[in-house]
Amino acid sequence: MNEFKDKNGLTEEQFLASYHPGDYPKPSVAVDMAIFSAADKKEDNYRKLPEKELKLLMIKRGGHPCIGTWALPGGFVEPDETTEQSALRELHEETGVDNIYLEQLYTFSDPHRDPRTWVMSCSYIALINSENLNVEAGDDAKDAQWFTVKLDTVSQHTSEYDGGFEKNTEYSLKLLSGDTVLSAVISHSFIRSSNGSQNKYEIIKNDGIAFDHAKIITYAVLRLRGKVQYTDIALNLMPEYFTLTQLQQVYEIILGKPLIKAPFRRKYCMLAEPTDKQTADAGHRPSQLFRKKWMSD
Amino acid sequence: MNEFKDKNGLTEEQFLASYHPGDYPKPSVAVDMAIFSAADKKEDNYRKLPEKELKLLMIKRGGHPCIGTWALPGGFVEPDETTEQSALRELHEETGVDNIYLEQLYTFSDPHRDPRTWVMSCSYIALINSENLNVEAGDDAKDAQWFTVKLDTVSQHTSEYDGGFEKNTEYSLKLLSGDTVLSAVISHSFIRSSNGSQNKYEIIKNDGIAFDHAKIITYAVLRLRGKVQYTDIALNLMPEYFTLTQLQQVYEIILGKPLIKAPFRRKYCMLAEPTDKQTADAGHRPSQLFRKKWMSD
DNA sequence: CAAATAGTGTCTTTGAGACATTATGCG
């Protein structure tokens, strides 16, 4: 705080004392969260390892707008909290879980993204340890469900022209939970021209996902795919003790493709600290259990 | 839009027609921009190549709060525009320039970051081609200045404890323009524990930079440093024709460290397309001129 | 032994880092 006076001869202190916010329009700001976890698929053959699946928590909307469709958990930011605090608060209300990884994803601000009024969404990615997955939805467990996430690239075109190019990628997003299937097609276009560059995400088709949340989910999965390769972010999805094969499975479901064992272990063994525990009663050779070893850079 | 009725028996259409926003408090949302460019330093010896400097556009505040300090260009988001459109609009007002790279950086939401009232800042990075740098500030050229940016790591400590660790990095930020020197010390702490993880940026010391903008600038430079290594983002700072040495200089000022020529060229020659032009009258061997070749992935 | 996974060895290719060498224009 300094003692310069402004053109009205007021100090900053005096200015602030007499300040009252104008009456211009303001947006509502919501926090929406893509809460991921990695869970075991059911496996009948007891000798086989269960496959992993990437799960996302969604909530069925009980009121307008988008009634009957599924939305990301979220809520409005309250005065005297940051968006991050708001996310943690809602996360706790929704899942009862505290130990969580949280990362700001993107602020979506299309003024018409909510049909009611002007609502921006400051979105977050949350990763939760699969041990805590049992903690099913908060208040009334009613309409919160974990959906299996599948995101595939269905087409990709690059057209070059003088001084730039345009790259168009189409993603198919599928969310599955029991008999419920939600799906969407999202196009991402990246346009480079002498007039600058532009990234645009558009919902081409949408079946059952509220608001622009299909876009947010796609963006979140793509961010996860990127960061999993050069950070230790995936550890947040792991339980306290895990095998290297389980860690590899988590990488595979995030990346959406199989990885080769030996090089995977060479690259990511730094994320795991060996313990003297082992798996047992598995119908095959037991596996050493590891615990998380966070990277420091 | 679907035809489900809610608990009041209203269709979505009817609901929206009767909807009016509640009266709960809302934040103002500002867009702040870190507008970078890469400019030549003056060089007396005509035989030597001029060095490059990373520049950032700042605006001197003429009113409270933070009167007399320097702030990032920005303004409030208006209804019916996205934050990105708002950034482009203000960018045009401020610099008169249109061909610009724009990327959302982060949404800063500490409710006390603006002493007046509750203002969130959705911040952007903008990169402008140094050819257009001459376009000095918009309306009245008065209090807009390009500052040379220096960001150095002054200390880094990692302390490990059971089940987690804390990493603390202190950055010194210096902004120089003529005789004006703005400076700040920002600490970044990254805390990993069994209770989740947390990233925190704090302003430790601040001399002449408005609001929390020292934090935004630090965050922006760190983002640039990261992305320059695996994207073609640096090309946005280059003029139409450039030498590979100039491209290397731009990388060096962003990363804040010297690079070795041969491997740099091997790695980044893919970003440049040779032309048949050359530099001339330089007092030494002429250099081939290249133009931008955007990557497509 | 068969099924199934655990864990390791090794070859090839790629690329980063570091340094050295040759080339060229200008005064």
Place this chain on the structure above:
DNA sequence: CGCATAATGTCTCAAAGACACTATTTG
């Protein structure tokens, strides 16, 4: 010729990708 930069060559080392091989448990 000497300065200063341009441009390329090469050696080493580390890591990614791909595949093969050995080890160990249970029924």
